[in-house]
Amino acid sequence: MSQEQHTAHKHQVGYGTYVLIWMVLLSLTITTVAVSGINLGDFILFTALLIALVKSILVVNVFMHIKFDEPIFKVFISVAILTLLAVFILISFDIFFR
Amino acid sequence: MIEASHSDIAEQASSSATHAHHVHRDDFGAKIGMWLFLFTELLLFGGLFIIYMAYRQQYSDAFHLAARELNTSIGTINTIILLTSSLTMALSIAALQRYKITLSLYMLSATILLAFGFMVNKYFEWTAKFSHGIFPGSEELTAKSSGEIIFFGLYYTMTGLHGLHVLIGIIILTFMFVFIKRNSITPTNYIKLENSGLYWHLVDLIWIFLFPLFYLIH
Numbered sequence: 525m526s527q528e529q530h531t532a533h534k535h536q537v538g539y540g541t542y543v544l545i546w547m548v549l550l551s552l553t554i555t556t557v558a559v560s561g562i563n564l565g566d567f568i569l570f571t572a573l574l575i576a577l578v579k580s581i582l583v584v585n586v587f588m589h590i591k592f593d594e595p596i597f598k599v600f601i602s603v604a605i606l607t608l609l610a611v612f613i614l615i616s617f618d619i620f621f622r
Numbered sequence: 623m624i625e626a627s628h629s630d631i632a633e634q635a636s637s638s639a640t641h642a643h644h645v646h647r648d649d650f651g652a653k654i655g656m657w658l659f660l661f662t663e664l665l666l667f668g669g670l671f672i673i674y675m676a677y678r679q680q681y682s683d684a685f686h687l688a689a690r691e692l693n694t695s696i697g698t699i700n701t702i703i704l705l706t707s708s709l710t711m712a713l714s715i716a717a718l719q720r721y722k723i724t725l726s727l728y729m730l731s732a733t734i735l736l737a738f739g740f741m742v743n744k745y746f747e748w749t750a751k752f753s754h755g756i757f758p759g760s761e762e763l764t765a766k767s768s769g770e771i772i773f774f775g776l777y778y779t780m781t782g783l784h785g786l787h788v789l790i791g792i793i794i795l796t797f798m799f800v801f802i803k804r805n806s807i808t809p810t811n812y813i814k815l816e817n818s819g820l821y822w823h824l825v826d827l828i829w830i831f832l833f834p835l836f837y838l839i840h
Contacts, residue, residue, distance in 0.1 A: 536719050537712075546709040553701050557694065560838035572834035579830045587712045588823045589816075594650075597657065604661040608668045612675070619676050 537592065545586045552579050649813040656817040660824050663787075667828050670780050674835060677772045684769020689839040691756065692777070696747045697837030700740050701829065707736035708826040711795075711819045721809045723802065730799050730815075733822065737792045744785050777836055784832060787825045794818050 556575040564571060585591040590598060678685050714729035755762030758778055763771060798818050801807040807815050 537716060539713060539716055542709055542712045542716065546705060549705045549708075550702060553698065553705065556834055556838065557698050560694075560834070560840060568839070572838055573831075576830050576834055580827050583708065583823055583827055583830070587708050587826075588820055593653075597653075600654070600657055600661075604664060608664060611668070612672060615672055616675065619679050 537586065537589070541586065545582055549579055549582060647811070647813075652813045652817060653820075656820050660820060663824055663828075667780070667783070670776070670783070671831065671835075674776055674780070677769070677776065681767075681769025681772060684767050685773050686839055688766075688770040688773035689836065691751070691754070692837050693747060693750070694837050696743055697833055700743050701833050703736050703740045703743070704826045704829050707733045707740070708823055710736065711822045715812065715815055715819055718802070718807070718809055718812050718815060723809070727799065727802055730795060730802070734792055734795050734799070737788055737795070740788055741785065741792075744781070744788075780832055781836065784825070784828055787828070791818075791822050791825055794821065 552575050556572055559571055559575075560568065584601070590601065710729045710732040714726045714733060717723075717726035717729055751757060756774060757763065758775060763774055795818060798807065798815050801814060
């Protein structure tokens with residue numbers, strides 16, 4: 525398989541990579557379910573969201589190919605996510621410090 | 623002059639990997655368009671997640687109480703189903719890139735079947751809720767505290783909107799199946815399949831966040 529071809533259509537990800545990522549995603553799912561049974565207090569939500577974040581990074585990078593696509597897609601996604609994050613942070617100030 | 627323009631076309635064609643005919647194609651643009659659409663989806667669900675955050679802060683106890691009614695096992699099984707369907711979707715594209723059209727079709731069918739499996743689970747889950755009298759506007763539900771009513775309202779809205787996306791995904795992927803059969807999607811021209819894949823992975827992504835926020839709060 526070619527290593528240095530960066531055009532959107534040339535880079536092929538091996539079947540094995542996808543299967544590996546799928547297995548990691550499944551173990552993270554089992555972890556998040558198992559952890560939810562333990563009483564971690566305020567950490568429950570934090571851990572659950574952290575695991576969800578790791579899972580989504582894997583899906584976006586490998587399944588959605590962003591790791592192998594042109595860098596401009598990373599810029600687009602960052603702008604979109606930062607915009608959403610800014611809205612979340614600004615609103616959470618209103619919600620949590622009322 | 624003719625020579626030059628001909629080689630231009632040839633260059634363009636080979637760079638976008640078409641060999642047979644010189645139809646203008648812009649796969650890069652198509653992909654950007656798809657991502658722009660996905661961003662609007664992100665904002666749509668993002669808005670709902672903001673509402674969830676605000677009400678969970680206000681009615682924390684009621685949310686925990688109401689979430690006990692949800693079936694964690696069905697939620698977990700559906701998570702595994704969606705993750706697996708994302709895998710088969712990615713494998714379908716990978717197989718097509720390697721000219722393994724039959725394998726690609728099998729993987730695409732598996733994706734569609736898993737999507738159906740998700741909806742069947744959802745059907746049983748919602749039917750069980752309905753039979754317990756928990757559905758929007760029901761007597762049983764309106765008798766509960768405002769926090770619980772809001773929890774179930776958000777549950778039906780967010781998982782319902784997500785379920786609608788799964789249904790639309792089934793339709794889109796079925797079209798892709800037909801396109802591959804009719805050679806409208808080929809190993810050198812598969813942007814339609816790739817963009818459908820992006821949509822399908824987004825549906826998976828949204829569920830990755832819905833699952834812990836609704837099913838895993840005890």
